[in-house]
Amino acid sequence: MLFPKSFHFLFLTFFLVLKLSAQDKGKLMPLKNIINDIEQQHQVSFNYTEDNIVNLQLNPPKRSLSLEQKLQYLAKKTNLSFENIKNKFINIYKKDNTVQKICGYVFSGIDKKPIENANINSPNIAQVRTNSDGYFELKKEDATTFSISHVGFITKKIVTDKVDSKNCIQIILEPEITELQEIRANAILASGISKNTDGSLEIKPKKFGILPGLIEPDALQTMQQIPGVNSLDESVSSINVRGGTHDQNLFLWNGIRMFQTGHFFGLISVFNPNLAHTISIYKNGSSAFYGESVSSVVAISSTPEKAEKNSFSAGINMINADVYAKYNLSKKSSIEISARKSITDFVETPTYKEYFNKVFQNTTITDFSDKQNINYRSDKKFGFYDATLKYAQKIGLKDQIILDLITIKDNLEVFKSAVAYNINKSQNNILRQQNYGGNLSWRRNWNNFNTTKINVYNSSYELFANQESTTDQNVIQENTVNNNGINLENNHIINSKFSFNDGYQYNEIGITNLEQVSNPDFYRKVKDVLRTHALILEGKYNDTLSRIYFKVGTRINYIEKFKKYIVEPRIQFSYGISKSLNLELLGELKSQNSQQIIDLQKDYFGIEKRRWIISNNTTIPIQRSKQLSLNLFYKKNDWLLDIENFYKKVSGITTSSQGFQNQLEFVRMTGDYEVFGTEMLIQKKMNHFLTWLSYTYNHNNYLFSNYEYPSFPNNFELMHTVSWAGIYEKNNFKIALGTKWSSGRPKTSPDLSQINLSDPLLVYNKPNNTNVHIFSQVNISSTYKWETTNGIQYKLGLSILNILNRKNEISEYYRISSLTNSIEDIQTFSLQRTPNISFRVSF
Structure with a gap:
């Protein structure tokens, strides 16, 4: 039975083979x-x-x-x-074929799929496009070089001499993640300052032009030119963004949180202006990777975007001298150093004298009594320095390690002697402020679409005062902060329009406050530590064709000590209504666990009287903020118009953090502040001339529900601020003239109807019931740069602050004089006319 079946199978197979063979040999x-x-x-x-x-x-x-x-x-x-x-x-x-041809395939670097309609461009041929398979071909003799381009991808250039005409080449186009360049302002306020699609302002110090009163790209001085950013006392250590206090801003230098931001107790930024490569400023809508702030974010990076040549520069002005050097140790490693030191040890310039008078007015340094039978003599010694070091090392093609170090120090010594009743007494008082920081980061590019960055950082801050008195009393005060942590960030490019970021952050902050008094003896030392974990998720959609930018993220904080979760969503939305007009919506929820307070106005000599503390979640709450802003941005034909309306509310503030010098100075309670306003900038560029006018309206109120006056104006309210500048830049010459006008800050007047002048006791009206006088100032600056034939560059700068020498009142308060038993009206004034000259050489 098996044989017939096998026979039938073989017969059938043979028949099919014959049929196929006949088919193959059939018709052509x-x-x-x-x-x-x-x-x-x-x-x-x-x-x-x-x-x-x-x-x-x-x-x-x-x-x-x-x-x-x-x-x-x-x-x-x-x-x-x-x-x-x-x-x-x-x-x-x-x-x-005697004519050699070049053929190839073009693929996407994202998903390796063929790219259809990619443009093949060469000067000698008409434009060629790829087909649905990504294929193209052209004659080799017609093109020595050609480029391949497509919307959403980085253009690639090919040299035909290196192409084998016998085989088709495979070309991978990498995605181009671009911002909405159509409406990005390349110069806002000055050259080197631009506005990004995410709403932030970006400053490139090496491309910086000039601003009135500035001859160097000082990050924190430049920041005050932005609408909505002020400093009521002209100090970079007291920057108020939309009604917030200085400590509510987050200042980062290469990922290190800085607790000291000013030299000369606030008149000069601690960040060397000749070092930074990029400064990003967020008033609202900051990334979820930024925490520990309820106001703005200032992120300073001294890491260049691309490799730079060896360079050296040195400069001097009427306050300090500095040096900067960048040296490439190899093709994959480099070192960068900078150092700056005050020249007050050698010479007291007119600039130094004006700064000194401004900083130390109405403090214990200058508040010596001349109404007693005592002959006082005082000798003051002041100096500061800062230094940075960066070491960068590439490992292979995918890894890079960067080490950043920074050190900052201000030191004041005051020697006082007095002769009273033929008895000689002397004092040696010391005030020291310093900040050290370090950051070690590792970055790995796994491929063109995935990147990981890990950094470990530490920041240490100290404020120390040793104050002696003629009554043999010695007072020591110390405030130290130790902040360290680790950050992990992953970046994923999904396609040319969408990217996703995720990360984890661990932060530990420890703050110690010490007070020690002799005669009578008193000692108190309090240390608090807070550890926080944060999980960050963030997605970004950027479509340059439809002009839509949308970024949404959230930060989930967990505070170990309080076993508390805080969720902080962030949003940035931008829509290009046209190539010239853009609509922007920004929003965020943020929190902050540390803050600065003032116990007594004469602490630390009354100069840097604020000290850092940590929230205890009861009497010192966690500060929380919510903010929303709507912005309309127009740019066409060298005109620029930027209008932004905002609302902001911060809860959990304490009276001791607001610097009250009225009936609330010794009252301890918590509350909120609420601010809304409008910021407007109009700018016009005409050839080498740029002019702009800005206006800010700021309505800012405190909300203390348990106080007899539950609502009254904020100490940092400037209801109206107007600024104007005219800037001329041609070749190597730059000059800027500008003015700033603002309504006076709030103050509290005494109620004279209830005060017995024979035995006065201060009784006040409603808090912040009136205002100090209007502030008005005109500033000018100019620079000139030239270069020798051997490549050495020289730069000379001149600036004059308050050229009209107007006496501007910046604060006013009242006190009972212990000498005359009468009410004293204490006023603090801004800088008088202050010149400054700088000279710099670089190569």
């Missing part, structure tokens, strides 16, 4: 039809020109043959070349 078929059959059978795609296969007919190859065998068969029968690329694409060209 057009080559194009044969190619279509092979494409369907083997799932491949042929690329060819019609001229090469037209009118060619032949017997089709056997279907049972492999793909390679069929290509060999066709090549033998047609005298054509068949190039097989990964069993997916097959190129057909003539063997005896």
